[in-house]
Amino acid sequence: MASNSILLAGFGGQGILFAGKFLAYKGMVAGKEVSWLPSYGPEMRGGTASCSVILSDTPIGSPIIMHPDCLVAMNLPSLEKYKGSVVPGGKIFLDSTLIDAEVGRDDVQVFAIPATRMALEAGVSTLANMVMVGKLIRECDDLSFDGLDETLHHVVSARRAALFDLNKTALNEGYNYEG
Amino acid sequence: MEEKVLMKGNEAIAEAAIRSGCRHYFGYPITPQTEIAAYMSKVMPKIGGTFLQAESEVAAINMVYGVASTGKRVMTSSSSPGISLKSEGLSYLAGSDLPALVINVQRGGPGLGGIQPSQSDYFQATKGGGHGDYHMIVLAPSSVQEMASLTMKGFELADKYRMTSMILADGTIGQMMEAITFPETKSETVDTPWAVTGTECKRPHNIINSLSLVPEELERFNIQRFERYAEVEKNECMWESYEMEDAEICVVAFGIAARVAKNAIVAARAEGIKAGMIRPITLWPFPKAALYEASKKVKAFVSVELSMGQMIEDIELAIRCSRPVSLCRRVGGVIPNPEEVLNSIREAMKGGN
Structure with missing residues (x-):
């Protein structure tokens, strides 16, 4: 795939921007062109947050994603708002612990991951976002687990090294989830 | 070539300014450019620089005027409504022929408007904003890499022509992250014999002033300034x-x-x-x-x-x-x-x- 546009959305506080930042670093470490664009309105202080990440083999034009290849939805309002915009043949990843709804499209692949429950059970209750990212990496051909440690070192500061393993646990949970 | 780093546009401006030798930042917070001030507040104290959150935008631009008078690289940043407040100071900087860098990460207006991206300060930036016949060099980055490179360029041009350079960005370019590199070459600097640095009783006083009550003299200053602007128009279009x-x-x-x-x-x-x-x-x-x-x-x-x-x-x-x-x-x-x-x-x- 020459280019992969990923839209992540959920409540403020779920780590939507962090998950996007991780993916952007992932692309950078893999030598791709990357852009990361957050919503920066009042939603940063609660409400719906979203973030657009583009990973590309060629220079990126607009960083704004109109029709994502992948949607990661971590609450119902986000799924409702963005599911129609995903390109035909695209992928929708939803947190099925928090979203009890049908996507209602048969032209996209849907992955329902009980990420919030999985994170809780794995002892990383605040990292459902990274469970979702783990699954996303598994299902996207242009992403891989290669360079994972290097990427994590970019996003987890040295002062908070304990979070490094927790993030890895969450990513592994998602990556290994069958469904 | 240095390693690639992933940065927000606003952070890239701050880092590029520091790498350009800017050690004095004065500002007042406003969305969507606050990361510039935040970055400066972290880094400036560690490198012997000044970060000062002024009591208002008006205060900040006049602090810029003060440092610029000493020939040191100095900057302020704001977003649209804040730039309006700084406009008097921009005119005074022009009237005193002082180099400075001013960042405008635009948001929707007029008035308080909104906080989402806009380019509606184009007239204000390119045609004036403040009073009197003057221009600023206005640079428009369209990537995070250019947020860095044009910040460096902005300081160089400001010094070279004794003008204010403005980076006219917008909320999107300010908030987005891209992977960028910083050039290793040092930013060019010029001599500033006009600066107010203390005479040590060895030279006549330098005076930084925009007041000129003799019409013929003020006319001459304006014409000389526009001769410099003509050089900028001839040499610096990008x-x-x-x-x-x-x-x-x-x-x-x-x-x-x-x-x-x-x-x-x-x-x-x-x-x-x-x-x-x-x-x-x-x-x-x-x-x-x-x-x-x-x-x-x-x-x-x-x-x-x-x-x-x-x-x-x-x-x-x-x-x-x-x-x-x-x-x-x-x-x-x-x-x-x-x-x-x-x-x-x-x-x-x-x-x-």
């Missing part, structure tokens, strides 16, 4: 030509609008319309000659702006109204999508025949 070799439609856009326009041009070419773009990187001086040359070859121009249509006037002047110029615009914090720009290109192609 623009990017994109797919212009065989273009029949010339899109003109800067900043985030140019990023969106690139997608639209790719789509237009996919359906057989020969579209290209001239992206002004300096908004003042405006790349008039490049547009005039293009007007001899293309059928029509499309100005893509996040304003009600401001740059379009400069395009029409530059091409002496020799071709139709249409406007594709969204305002209030809305960004046009590539489909909208593509539609404008299609319309221009129909009308331009």
Whole structure:
């Protein structure tokens, strides 16, 4: 795939921007062109947050994603708002612990991951976002687990090294989830 | 070449300023540029610099005036409503021929407006804002990499011509992250024999002032200043030509609008319309000659702006109204999508025949 546009959305506080930042670093470490664009309105202080990440083999034009290849939805309002915009043949990843709804499209692949429950059970209750990212990496051909440690070192500061393993646990949970 | 780093546009400005030798930052927080101040507040104290959150934008720009008088590199940053407050200071900086860097990460207006991206301060930046005959060098980055490189360039040009350089960015470019590199070359500096640094009783006093009560003298200062501006117009125009070799439609856009326009041009070419773009990187001086040359070859121009249509006037002047110029615009914090720009290109192609 020459280019992969990923839209992540959920409540403020779920780590939507962090998950996007991780993916952007992932692309950078893999030598791709990357852009990361957050919503920066009042939603940063609660409400719906979203973030657009583009990973590309060629220079990126607009960083704004109109029709994502992948949607990661971590609450119902986000799924409702963005599911129609995903390109035909695209992928929708939803947190099925928090979203009890049908996507209602048969032209996209849907992955329902009980990420919030999985994170809780794995002892990383605040990292459902990274469970979702783990699954996303598994299902996207242009992403891989290669360079994972290097990427994590970019996003987890040295002062908070304990979070490094927790993030890895969450990513592994998602990556290994069958469904 | 240094390692790539992922940074927000706002952070790239701050880091580039520090690497350019700027050790004095004065500002007042406002969305969507607060990361600049935040970055400065972390780094400046560690490197012996000054970070000062002023009591207001007016105070901050006058602190900039103070440091600029000593010939040191200095900057302030704000967003649209805050720049209006700084406008008196911008006029005084111009009237005193002081170099400084001012950042405007634009948001929708007028008034308090909103906090989403906009380009509606184009007139304010390129035509004045403050009172009196003056210009600023206005640089329009369209990527995080350019946020860094044009910050460095902005300091160099400000020093070289004793002018204020303004980075005219927008909320999107300020907030987005891209992987960038910082050039290793040191930013060029110039001598500042005019600076107020203490005479040590060895030379006459330097005086920094914009007051001049003798009309003939004030007239002379204005004319001399505009002779310098003419040099800037001659030497410092920057623009990017994109797919212009065989273009029949010339899109003109800067900043985030140019990023969106690139997608639209790719789509237009996919359906057989020969579209290209001239992206002004300096908004003042405006790349008039490049547009005039293009007007001899293309059928029509499309100005893509996040304003009600401001740059379009400069395009029409530059091409002496020799071709139709249409406007594709969204305002209030809305960004046009590539489909909208593509539609404008299609319309221009129909009308331009």
